[in-house]
Amino acid sequence: GTTRHYKFDIRMQNVTRLCQTKSIITVNGQFPGPRIIAREGDRLVIKVVNHVSNNITIHWHGVRQLQSGWADGPAYITQCPIQTGQSYVYNFTIIGQTGTLWYHAHVSWIRSTLYGPIVILPRLNTTYPFVKPYKEVPIIFGEWWNSDTEAVINQALQTGAGPNNSDAYTINGLPGPLYNCSSPKETFRLKVKPGKTYLLRLINAAVNDELFFKITNHTFTIVDADASYVKPFESDTIYITPGQTTNVLFKTKTLNSNAKFLMAARPYSTGAPGTFDNTTVVGVLEYNSNVKSFTNSSIKGLSLPPLPAINATSYVANWTNKFHSLGNAQFPVNVPQTVQNRYFFTVGLGTDTCPKNQTCQGPNGTKFSASVNNISFTTPTTALLQARYFGNSNGLFTTNFPSFPLNQFNYTGPPPNNTMVSHGTKVVVLPYNATVELVMQGTSILGVENHPLHLHGFNFYVVGQGTGNFNSATDPANFNLVDPVERNTVGVPSGGWVAIRFRADNPGVWFMHCHIEIHMSWGLKMAWAVMDGKLPNQKLPPPPLDLPKC
Numbered sequence: 239g240t241t242r243h244y245k246f247d248i249r250m251q252n253v254t255r256l257c258q259t260k261s262i263i264t265v266n267g268q269f270p271g272p273r274i275i276a277r278e279g280d281r282l283v284i285k286v287v288n289h290v291s292n293n294i295t296i297h298w299h300g301v302r303q304l305q306s307g308w309a310d311g312p313a314y315i316t317q318c319p320i321q322t323g324q325s326y327v328y329n330f331t332i333i334g335q336t337g338t339l340w341y342h343a344h345v346s347w348i349r350s351t352l353y354g355p356i357v358i359l360p361r362l363n364t365t366y367p368f369v370k371p372y373k374e375v376p377i378i379f380g381e382w383w384n385s386d387t388e389a390v391i392n393q394a395l396q397t398g399a400g401p402n403n404s405d406a407y408t409i410n411g412l413p414g415p416l417y418n419c420s421s422p423k424e425t426f427r428l429k430v431k432p433g434k435t436y437l438l439r440l441i442n443a444a445v446n447d448e449l450f451f452k453i454t455n456h457t458f459t460i461v462d463a464d465a466s467y468v469k470p471f472e473s474d475t476i477y478i479t480p481g482q483t484t485n486v487l488f489k490t491k492t493l494n495s496n497a498k499f500l501m502a503a504r505p506y507s508t509g510a511p512g513t514f515d516n517t518t519v520v521g522v523l524e525y526n527s528n529v530k531s532f533t534n535s536s537i538k539g540l541s542l543p544p545l546p547a548i549n550a551t552s553y554v555a556n557w558t559n560k561f562h563s564l565g566n567a568q569f570p571v572n573v574p575q576t577v578q579n580r581y582f583f584t585v586g587l588g589t590d591t592c593p594k595n596q597t598c599q600g601p602n603g604t605k606f607s608a609s610v611n612n613i614s615f616t617t618p619t620t621a622l623l624q625a626r627y628f629g630n631s632n633g634l635f636t637t638n639f640p641s642f643p644l645n646q647f648n649y650t651g652p653p654p655n656n657t658m659v660s661h662g663t664k665v666v667v668l669p670y671n672a673t674v675e676l677v678m679q680g681t682s683i684l685g686v687e688n689h690p691l692h693l694h695g696f697n698f699y700v701v702g703q704g705t706g707n708f709n710s711a712t713d714p715a716n717f718n719l720v721d722p723v724e725r726n727t728v729g730v731p732s733g734g735w736v737a738i739r740f741r742a743d744n745p746g747v748w749f750m751h752c753h754i755e756i757h758m759s760w761g762l763k764m765a766w767a768v769m770d771g772k773l774p775n776q777k778l779p780p781p782p783l784d785l786p787k788c
């Protein structure tokens with residue numbers, strides 16, 4: 239592979255949406271951020287310079303970071319943040335991944351405006367395992383607040399309540415014509431020629447919401463998920479959680495008119511009405527269009543694509559079951575057939591003590607919280623990876639993260655009497671190359687919700703999922719150990735469980751968290767510390783000299 243250099247100047251930029259102008263944190267003044275393009279096997283060297291007053295880190299979401307854990311990016315996990323006026327060079331190689339990934343800020347809620355696509359092409363002189371697309375188009379979904387998102391999360395954490403809902407969803411940064419005061423320039427237009435096959439690279443960068451996406455009278459062929467090929471299948475609707483990416487082939491019709499069709503995305507949620515943004519972002523598919531200008535009236539009379547119901551949980555379960563690894567001689571499935579380390583984690587919401595002298599607006603005067611195995615993660619004050627590398631936890635973290643819930647209850651039944659979480663910076667230690675099985679069980683402690691869990695540093699195989707409580711006696715018999723999909727983010731079903739397997743072949747400290755940002759802010763996160771192997775190529779290299787200090 240070759241080495242590709244990028245420079246990311248993190249700066250404020252005034253951006254106008256929905257008749258309001260606000261100053262947002264961007265890469266090089268662009269929103270969404272610039273596209274990173276690489277071929278599999280290439281090295282990326284990205285210099286990030288912080289020109290804003292906030293602390294910044296950038297995470298290359300889904301990049302495996304094999305032996306380059308120092309470049310992973312989550313604040314206080316693999317690095318201290320890049321402070322104002324400082325810079326850091328992220329240096330890593332794309333190994334064994336082809337498709338779409340993305341990057342985003344990984345500190346507080348700065349990712350709400352700082353995100354962009356990573357396009358990974360096949361190695362030189364190799365091809366996709368499907369028809370060569372005529373054109374490739376990244377489509378990145380986002381979530382927009384008219385107010386400053388740092389103020390939104392700070393207020394939520396101070397009051398203990400849920401955050402204010404977003405004001406719009408966006409496609410490539412544009413909210414589209416259904417929102418009040420959206421100007422015609424704020425509509426995403428996909429201009430196509432008839433009878434061609436396009437590759438759409440879909441990314442859900444929304445802060446808090448899982449989405450359905452559809453284009454009226456058209457269908458997609460899904461070919462890749464989280465930069466890993468899947469057995470192609472057809473669908474007219476896409477479901478995508480925050481953190482997930484998927485590549486779809488999109489064959490345009492053979493028509494000679496300059497027809498237009500609407501595309502739309504809106505959330506999937508089982509949350510209580512009013513607790514999430516239930517609006518719809520719309521874009522336009524335009525055939526044979528050489529029209530430069532666009533007015534909102536030019537789409538009058540076009541029909542919205544019929545999306546699944548907002549709470550269509552069974553649709554989501556069926557969708558997840560459609561994904562299988564491509565699994566051929568060139569792209570083999572390496573799912574561990576035997577397991578050395580087994581874990582069972584509950585994931586869900588809970589409550590937390592309201593500080594004295596404060597009134598909290600969460601459930602019954604408490605604060606909202608979230609946890610894994612009832613532990614709400616406390617963010618340390620310096621990076622865990624440094625502590626792990628220098629072999630000195632310094633009271634920064636403990637290695638006693640429980641492998642199983644300490645208190646068992648009917649996870650999907652009525653809530654237990656005590657809904658309070660405990661706190662800690664606890665990690666699971668894994669020996670190098672251990673084979674791991676993890677069952678994640680959603681809880682219904684404060685209502686049922688889907689939690690898109692994202693694991694850094696690995697792809698995992700999704701070997702099973704189900705509704706209700708996981709049954710360790712009967713459910714494993716139905717695990718798919720033949721062609722399970724390989725992903726970095728998977729939804730723990732609303733009122734159900736999911737089982738994943740992976741091999742701990744990447745030394746480092748790897749964050750795992752719900753990619754719904756408010757759940758992560760409430761503590762639905764933990765970390766795995768993977769130890770070095772014996773051979774030189776099984777060890778974490780020393781930290782780069784410019785690694786930021788706390």
Ligand code: C2O
Nearest residue numbers: 297299312481692
């Ligand atoms: Cu895309 Cu830790 O996140």
